[in-house]
Amino acid sequence: MDLATIWFLLIGVLLVGYAVLDGFDLGAGILHLFVARDDRERRTVMAAIGPVWDGNEVWLLTGGGALFAAFPAVYATVFSGFYLALMLLLVALILRAVSLEFRSHVEWPAWRLAWDVAFAVGSFLPALLFGVALGNVLEGLPLTDGEYRGGLIGLLNPFALLVGLLAVAMVVQHGGAWLALKTEGQVEERARRAAAFGWLAFGLLWLVATAAAPSAAPHLADSLGRPLAWLAAAAFVLAMAAVRWALARRRDVLAFAASGGSIAAVWAIVGAALYPNLVPASGDGQALTVAGASSSQLSLTVMLVVALVGMPLVIAYTAFIYSRFRGKVRLEDGAY
Amino acid sequence: MDVVLLARVQFAVTVAFHFIFPSITIGLALLIAIAETIRHRRGAELWDRTAVFWTRVFALAFVVGVATGIVMEFQFGTNWSRYSTFVGDIFGAPLAAEGVLAFFLESGFLGILLFGRGRVGSRLRVFAAWMVAAGSTLSAFWIIVANSWMQTPAGFEVVGGRAVLTDFWAAVFNPSTLPRYLHTVASAWVMGAFLMTGIAAWYLLRRRHLGVARTSLRLGLTVAFVGAALMFVTGDNSARQVANTQPAKFAALQGLYTTTSGAPLTIFALPPTQDPAAAPEGPEIVVSRMLSFMTYGSFTAPVTGLDQFPQDQWAPIAPTFLAYHNMVLLGTAMLLLMLFGAWYLWRGNIEQHRGWLRLAVLAIPLPMLAIQLGWATAEVGRQPWIVYGLMKTAQATSGVVSATDLLISIGLLVAVYALLAACWLYLTLREIAHGPAPAPAGVTEEESPATSPAPGTTLHRAGLGGR
Numbered sequence: 044m045d046l047a048t049i050w051f052l053l054i055g056v057l058l059v060g061y062a063v064l065d066g067f068d069l070g071a072g073i074l075h076l077f078v079a080r081d082d083r084e085r086r087t088v089m090a091a092i093g094p095v096w097d098g099n100e101v102w103l104l105t106g107g108g109a110l111f112a113a114f115p116a117v118y119a120t121v122f123s124g125f126y127l128a129l130m131l132l133l134v135a136l137i138l139r140a141v142s143l144e145f146r147s148h149v150e151w152p153a154w155r156l157a158w159d160v161a162f163a164v165g166s167f168l169p170a171l172l173f174g175v176a177l178g179n180v181l182e183g184l185p186l187t188d189g190e191y192r193g194g195l196i197g198l199l200n201p202f203a204l205l206v207g208l209l210a211v212a213m214v215v216q217h218g219g220a221w222l223a224l225k226t227e228g229q230v231e232e233r234a235r236r237a238a239a240f241g242w243l244a245f246g247l248l249w250l251v252a253t254a255a256a257p258s259a260a261p262h263l264a265d266s267l268g269r270p271l272a273w274l275a276a277a278a279f280v281l282a283m284a285a286v287r288w289a290l291a292r293r294r295d296v297l298a299f300a301a302s303g304g305s306i307a308a309v310w311a312i313v314g315a316a317l318y319p320n321l322v323p324a325s326g327d328g329q330a331l332t333v334a335g336a337s338s339s340q341l342s343l344t345v346m347l348v349v350a351l352v353g354m355p356l357v358i359a360y361t362a363f364i365y366s367r368f369r370g371k372v373r374l375e376d377g378a379y
Numbered sequence: 380m381d382v383v384l385l386a387r388v389q390f391a392v393t394v395a396f397h398f399i400f401p402s403i404t405i406g407l408a409l410l411i412a413i414a415e416t417i418r419h420r421r422g423a424e425l426w427d428r429t430a431v432f433w434t435r436v437f438a439l440a441f442v443v444g445v446a447t448g449i450v451m452e453f454q455f456g457t458n459w460s461r462y463s464t465f466v467g468d469i470f471g472a473p474l475a476a477e478g479v480l481a482f483f484l485e486s487g488f489l490g491i492l493l494f495g496r497g498r499v500g501s502r503l504r505v506f507a508a509w510m511v512a513a514g515s516t517l518s519a520f521w522i523i524v525a526n527s528w529m530q531t532p533a534g535f536e537v538v539g540g541r542a543v544l545t546d547f548w549a550a551v552f553n554p555s556t557l558p559r560y561l562h563t564v565a566s567a568w569v570m571g572a573f574l575m576t577g578i579a580a581w582y583l584l585r586r587r588h589l590g591v592a593r594t595s596l597r598l599g600l601t602v603a604f605v606g607a608a609l610m611f612v613t614g615d616n617s618a619r620q621v622a623n624t625q626p627a628k629f630a631a632l633q634g635l636y637t638t639t640s641g642a643p644l645t646i647f648a649l650p651p652t653q654d655p656a657a658a659p660e661g662p663e664i665v666v667s668r669m670l671s672f673m674t675y676g677s678f679t680a681p682v683t684g685l686d687q688f689p690q691d692q693w694a695p696i697a698p699t700f701l702a703y704h705n706m707v708l709l710g711t712a713m714l715l716l717m718l719f720g721a722w723y724l725w726r727g728n729i730e731q732h733r734g735w736l737r738l739a740v741l742a743i744p745l746p747m748l749a750i751q752l753g754w755a756t757a758e759v760g761r762q763p764w765i766v767y768g769l770m771k772t773a774q775a776t777s778g779v780v781s782a783t784d785l786l787i788s789i790g791l792l793v794a795v796y797a798l799l800a801a802c803w804l805y806l807t808l809r810e811i812a813h814g815p816a817p818a819p820a821g822v823t824e825e826e827s828p829a830t831s832p833a834p835g836t837t838l839h840r841a842g843l844g845g846r
Contacts, residue, residue, distance in 0.1 A: 090494075093490070093493070093494050094490030094491070094493065094494040094495070095490055097442075097445060097486040097489065097490065098483060098486040098487040098490060100445070100449075100486075101478055101482040101483050101486055103449075104448075104449065104452050104478045104482055105475060105478030105479055105482070105483075107452045107453055107456075107474075108452060108471060108474035108475035108476075108477065108478050109471075109475040109478075110471075111455065111456065111463065111467055111470070111471030111474055111475070112467065112468075112470075112471025112472045112474065112475045113471070113475075114467075115463055115464055115466075115467020115468065115471060116464055116467070118455075118456045118463055118467065118471070119456050119460035119461070119463040119464045119467070119777075120460065121456070122453055122456030122457045122460070122463075123456060123457050123458070123460035123777035123778075123779050123780055124779055126457055126777070126779070126780050126784050126788070127784060127787065127788070129453060129457055130457070130787075130788040130791060130792075131791075133449055133450050133453060134791055134792070134795050136446070136449050137446040137447065137449065137450070137795055137799070138446075138795065140442055140445055140446040140449075141442055141443060141446050141799060141802070141803075143442070144438060144439060144442035145442075145802055145806060148439075148806045148809065148810070149806070149809075190460075190778055190779050191779065192779050338467060338468040338471070338544075339468050339543045339544055341543075341544050341545065341547065342468045342469070342471075342472060342543075342544045345472060345544070345547045346472050346475060346476075349472070349475070349476050349479055349480070350479065353476075353479035353480050354479060357479060357483040357484075357487075360483075360484075360487055360488075361483065361487055364487050364488070364490055364491060367491060367495065367498055367499055367503075368490070368494070368498065373497075
């Protein structure tokens with residue numbers, strides 16, 4: 044396997060890490076207005092992600108840095124092409140991050156409500172916009188001289204919005220499963236129901252998106268027929284069945300793990316569909332390919348060493364930190 | 380409007396605002412780690428309350444730093460796509476390394492520090508505090524690597540219109556990396572330490588929270604003094620490196636038009652103009668031959684002036700000159716302040732020097748101002764280049780981003796940052812007004828009897844929501 048392909052996979056791993064880890068706290072953010080009704084419940088939801096959300100978001104930053112380093116042309120083309128959508132996404136992520144910290148410093152109800160709403164909207168928009176961006180990449184971009192000039196309106200087409208909603212449903216399922224795992228009483232019950240609702244929406248939207256893909260992204264027809272894509276789809280169906288089974292039996296650890304598996308499976312389908320392209324072109328444009336858009340061999344090698352040394356360490360201490368906070372949340376331990 | 384100008388304005392606003400927070404947290408992280416270590420070694424509840432209080436202040440600054448840092452990670456692609464394509468082979472790696480080797484460490488262990496009380500033991504808390512300090516200090520390293528490569532590119536060749544990596548270590552340890560990194564970290568320590576010292580001084584003036592105030596003053600002042608001295612040593616080193624590797628920038632920041640043997644050091648002068656013929660005549664303070672001596676160790680050595688470079692390669696001289704000279708002025712003032720402070724502290728009579736305590740409160744923003752001026756010197760002084768000698772800033776923007784796009788994003792970001800600044804300042808001041816947790820019952824060191832206020836006036840801190 045050549046280095047550029049290894050980096051295609053590694054960036055996939057970073058994106059899966061981001062979607063699985065930050066996915067549940069984005070979901071918790073979207074859900075907290077609904078599953079947590081009073082102040083104590085809301086603080087419980089925030090405490091359920093408090094010690095870990097920031098570390099989860101680092102997967103996105105690292106993914107962004109790795110994309111820049113390994114495939115600079117993709118980083119440059121997609122980020123400048125999706126300019127206003129990305130700026131909106133960044134503002135949402137900013138508001139979401141500070142709302143967690145700022146909210147509980149002041150007791151004034153209007154202050155808390157304002158930051159609660161910021162937290163929810165700031166969690167909803169990134170999930171939606173990441174999905175919309177991915178939908179557009181799957182459809183292929185009208186690239187001229189390696190640049191996308193479609194603007195914001197061009198991004199908001201039906202298939203992309205469908206994938207955007209799918210991403211929202213995905214994190215709702217995942218966040219609901221996490222909150223069911225971490226909370227007790229009323230919140231736990233509501234979170235489990237929310238996860239089941241997310242599950243239904245996620246599954247249905249996935250079916251619709253799969254059915255719509257051949258007409259929305261005809262160039263993917265061949266790659267979607269690959270055994271790997273079928274295998275990933277089978278894994279997705281299996282994981283989703285496990286989520287439903289576990290939610291019904293209140294087996295929350297299994298439900299959360301299976302939900303993470305379903306997310307990873309979706310990314311595997313995406314990866315199988317795109318390769319050997321990173322960004323397919325629609326019309327007569329020139330696609331950005333894994334081989335064509337990659338950095339030099341030396342640069343990819345150096346970064347591979349950094350990843351091989353650094354990531355096992357990161358995974359080890361991240362697992363350790365999660366293990367310190369296992370079990371149901373207790374507000375008394377120090378919380379937002 | 381001009382796209383290049385707008386993109387530069389957006390970058391300047393976002394990076395200047397962002398860097399307020401890392402420079403506070405890099406400094407505070409070290410101070411908190413020291414406080415946690417002393418708490419663990421001595422089992423002292425006073426150091427416990429000190430560490431917990433400063434961790435609360437830290438957390439507020441940290442979250443704003445994280446939030447505004449996300450923009451930086453993506454802005455090269457959104458606003459500077461031609462630059463990103465040109466340098467991606469080299470410039471992306473430090474950003475990725477920062478994530479893998481620094482951000483995970485910092486944010487992961489911060490979770491333990493903030494939420495681990497009651498869940499982890501004392502030893503792990505100390506370890507977590509040091510990991511947060513290590514993570515934040517390491518992240519600065521990779522950012523300085525990336526920025527230094529823009530100042531003094533090395534370890535690459537240009538192939539097919541792109542800079543391609545040929546030697547990783549040469550690129551990482553390019554000529555300006557270490558001098559600039561040490562200077563940046565020293566100045567961040569000074570920032571954190573001035574904050575701690577100033578707040579402690581304010582408590583002492585008000586005769587509040589005396590226990591925590593005294594420990595904070597001792598710790599903060601010591602680090603502020605050592606840090607300010609290091610800032611001078613590293614700054615001097617950094618200036619000489621600029622003279623050797625970026626002579627046009629050095630000439631601009633010294634305001635030196637013509638190459639001079641035995642060049643004088645300008646302490647004060649009217650800002651030089653872009654056109655040498657229109658250079659202002661006015662009062663100035665110079666030390667003759669001193670610039671040559673400080674730069675090359677010889678009173679007669681020639682210092683390269685702007686006349687050696689075509690005029691279209693001159694940085695904007697007045698802003699560079701002003702930023703640099705005011706930074707040095709502020710640095711000197713800060714060192715003097717802490718020199719007196721260290722002397723009073725050593726003599727054990729610092730609490731009687733109320734004038735000094737007042738100055739220490741007023742001096743809290745000075746390191747921040749000096750840091751911003753230092754970055755302005757580095758970045759404006761590099762113009763017209765985005766990568767010194769290789770790529771001009773004017774060629775680096777995104778082809779597909781219009782002036783309208785930029786105006787919208789600048790408006791959006793400025794509005795959000797203004798909100799962030801206001802909320803952060805309000806909450807931090809509130810946290811400080813509030814003060815650390817009161818001494819537990821039976822411990823009397825908090826309030827000295829002679830000046831203790833009426834019971835219950837300052838000790839009410841329970842009952843607020845939040846952690």
